[in-house]
Amino acid sequence: MSSLTLYLIKVTKTMYPLRRNRRLRTNEAIRALVRETVITPNDFLVPLFVVEGKGIKDEIPSMPNYFRYSLDLLEGEVKELWKLGLKSVLLFVKVPDNLKDNQGKEALNPNGLMQRAIKTVKNVCPDMLVMTDVALDPYSAYGHDGIIENGQIINDETAEFLAEMSVSHATAGADFVAPSDMMDGRILTIREALEDEGFINTGIMSYSAKYASAFYGPFRDALDSAPVDLVDIPKDKKTYQMDFGNRFEAIKETEMDIDEGADIVMVKPGISYLDIVRDIKEEVDVPVAVYQVSGEYAMIKAAAEKGWLNHDQVMMETTTAFKRAGADIIASYFAKDVVKLIS
Numbered sequence: 645m646s647s648l649t650l651y652l653i654k655v656t657k658t659m660y661p662l663r664r665n666r667r668l669r670t671n672e673a674i675r676a677l678v679r680e681t682v683i684t685p686n687d688f689l690v691p692l693f694v695v696e697g698k699g700i701k702d703e704i705p706s707m708p709n710y711f712r713y714s715l716d717l718l719e720g721e722v723k724e725l726w727k728l729g730l731k732s733v734l735l736f737v738k739v740p741d742n743l744k745d746n747q748g749k750e751a752l753n754p755n756g757l758m759q760r761a762i763k764t765v766k767n768v769c770p771d772m773l774v775m776t777d778v779a780l781d782p783y784s785a786y787g788h789d790g791i792i793e794n795g796q797i798i799n800d801e802t803a804e805f806l807a808e809m810s811v812s813h814a815t816a817g818a819d820f821v822a823p824s825d826m827m828d829g830r831i832l833t834i835r836e837a838l839e840d841e842g843f844i845n846t847g848i849m850s851y852s853a854k855y856a857s858a859f860y861g862p863f864r865d866a867l868d869s870a871p872v873d874l875v876d877i878p879k880d881k882k883t884y885q886m887d888f889g890n891r892f893e894a895i896k897e898t899e900m901d902i903d904e905g906a907d908i909v910m911v912k913p914g915i916s917y918l919d920i921v922r923d924i925k926e927e928v929d930v931p932v933a934v935y936q937v938s939g940e941y942a943m944i945k946a947a948a949e950k951g952w953l954n955h956d957q958v959m960m961e962t963t964t965a966f967k968r969a970g971a972d973i974i975a976s977y978f979a980k981d982v983v984k985l986i987s
């Protein structure tokens with residue numbers, strides 16, 4: 645018999661609901677007992693911003709309580725993360741302006757900031773999983789994720805360059821490279837280069853469904869990597885990042901990246917794309933990551949500062965929502981705050 649027909653049953657004089665769902669919500673003990681999704685430190689990947697210099701712990705203005713670290717202070721931060729049970733980091737570097745060019749040559753410097761950052765993390769915390777951002781934009785004089793030629797972001801040459809960059813990161817000790825550029829075919833190019841150089845165990849976490857999003861603003865402040873005004877190239881990333889109206893395209897992009905050799909795939913941004921997280925989780929057989937990006941972080945911080953939202957509650961609600969939607973891995977600037985709150 646359907647529950648609808650049985651839902652209200654007439655027994656002598658009284659009507660009562662046959663199933664009272666609120667019994668399972670009576671107090672925290674029963675709620676905890678039946679909770680379907682629980683966040684743990686194992687779910688998180690911690691983004692870290694690194695800068696040149698000494699003794700620098702610089703707060704990013706549009707990302708309150710999030711910092712860029714020079715390598716000496718990165719050490720302490722990494723140790724603290726490890727103590728909290730956070731075992732994976734995703735490294736980003738802020739490259740000095742005088743080292744930027746069209747090609748991003750500095751990205752291949754074996755003694756560059758990224759390469760030293762990888763070694764620093766591995767030195768202080770050998771078991772920490774180190775993932776690295778593979779993209780041109782922090783190195784590009786134009787703030788783009790590709791090399792520019794004749795008014796175009798040129799795809800295949802950029803992919804080749806990203807492959808060299810990946811090998812350079814693997815050589816420095818990265819466990820995973822994380823290409824965040826959205827050039828076509830770059831996962832295959834990177835995979836081949838890693839295999840050819842003997843890095844058969846280096847993983848690839850592909851930003852496979854990465855949307856052209858206005859939520860990346862604060863990140864571009866953090867790395868000073870926003871696209872600049874150019875006469876022949878639009879000041880956005882819409883010729884390579886995805887259109888936010890698209891859903892099936894995300895599945896196509898992700899399946900192609902898996903075929904090309906991605907070990908982990910990612911959806912980015914997070915909270916506005918939970919449907920995509922769910923679609924992809926149902927479609928693929930590799931771990932799915934989601935990135936709660938800088939603008940999502942900034943939005944919550946700003947509303948909390950104004951007293952309009954409860955910071956911790958919204959933080960827990962959003963991060964749990966990612967896992968409930970199907971994400972296996974959550975990259976979030978809230979990782980440390982969440983873990984402190986739940987431990």
Ligand code: PBG
Pocket residue numbers: 777779780781789824825859860861862863864881936937938939
């Ligand atoms: C660039 C890159 C971006 C982010 C990660 N890698 C920004 C962009 O595509 O312009 C955004 C992360 C965030 O906003 O937190 N390759």
